[in-house]
Amino acid sequence: MLNILSPSILAADFKNLEHDIKAAESGGAKWLHIDVMDGMFVPAISFGMCVQESIRPCTDMFFDTHLMIMDPIRYIRKFAELGSNGITVHEEACPDVRAALKMIRDCGCRAGLSINPGTPVEKLESHLEDVDMILMMSVEPGSGGQKYLPQSTDRIRQVSRMIKTSGRSIDLEVDGGIRLSNVKEVLDAGANVIVAGSAVFHGDIKANTEDFVRILNGE
Numbered sequence: 001m002l003n004i005l006s007p008s009i010l011a012a013d014f015k016n017l018e019h020d021i022k023a024a025e026s027g028g029a030k031w032l033h034i035d036v037m038d039g040m041f042v043p044a045i046s047f048g049m050c051v052q053e054s055i056r057p058c059t060d061m062f063f064d065t066h067l068m069i070m071d072p073i074r075y076i077r078k079f080a081e082l083g084s085n086g087i088t089v090h091e092e093a094c095p096d097v098r099a100a101l102k103m104i105r106d107c108g109c110r111a112g113l114s115i116n117p118g119t120p121v122e123k124l125e126s127h128l129e130d131v132d133m134i135l136m137m138s139v140e141p142g143s144g145g146q147k148y149l150p151q152s153t154d155r156i157r158q159v160s161r162m163i164k165t166s167g168r169s170i171d172l173e174v175d176g177g178i179r180l181s182n183v184k185e186v187l188d189a190g191a192n193v194i195v196a197g198s199a200v201f202h203g204d205i206k207a208n209t210e211d212f213v214r215i216l217n218g219e
């Protein structure tokens with residue numbers, strides 16, 4: 001699978017979102033990670049539909065929408081209409097995981113399923129045929145700038161093996177605490193989509209993006 005960087009705008013400067021998005025794009029990022037939080041599934045409230053709608057005209061990047069919200073099926077169609085290319089829901093937040101994943105695909109988006117650090121990876125097993133991507137949290141979801149949980153590496157390895165055994169083409173995304181210093185460890189464990197928030201948007205956004213892309217391209 002192709003390695004992809006998905007910079008998370010949660011760490012961007014919200015008064016200059018367009019500028020920050022374009023800086024990441026000019027550094028070579030093809031995806032944009034959009035973290036939606038509802039104050040229920042996670043304590044924080046980030047942003048929602050209006051923000052995604054406002055930034056959609058700024059760029060043609062792939063919108064990788066990460067819904068950290070309870071019962072997300074209620075909002076899938078809306079986010080699809082507002083330009084998501086992929087929508088990821090949490091296993092822990094869905095009363096009916098299969099129905100949510102089906103709804104994402106029916107809306108024309110790539111379907112992602114995420115699990116928190118404390119959720120057994122076996123929970124993913126029965127959903128492999130319904131997903132295009134698995135998103136493994138490597139921090140407790142809810143805020144940017146946290147430290148990568150070291151036990152994530154083993155969990156990524158397990159899920160990577162699970163995907164290989166299934167013979168399906170499923171992207172493996174990892175989210176939380178990834179920086180230039182540990183991204184290689186995450187890639188080596190089998191991830192191919194890397195979310196980075198603070199490590200991209202704090203400091204020189206274009207240069208940070210270029211540094212990540214270089215590592216992801218194996219240079």
Ligand code: DX5
Binds near residue numbers: 066145175177
């Ligand atoms: C955490 C979010 C992440 C976060 C990553 O709940 O899902 O996408 O923005 O931020 P960093 O890379 O700063 O850990």
Ligand code: ZN
Binds near residue numbers: 008033034195
């Ligand atoms: Zn995220």
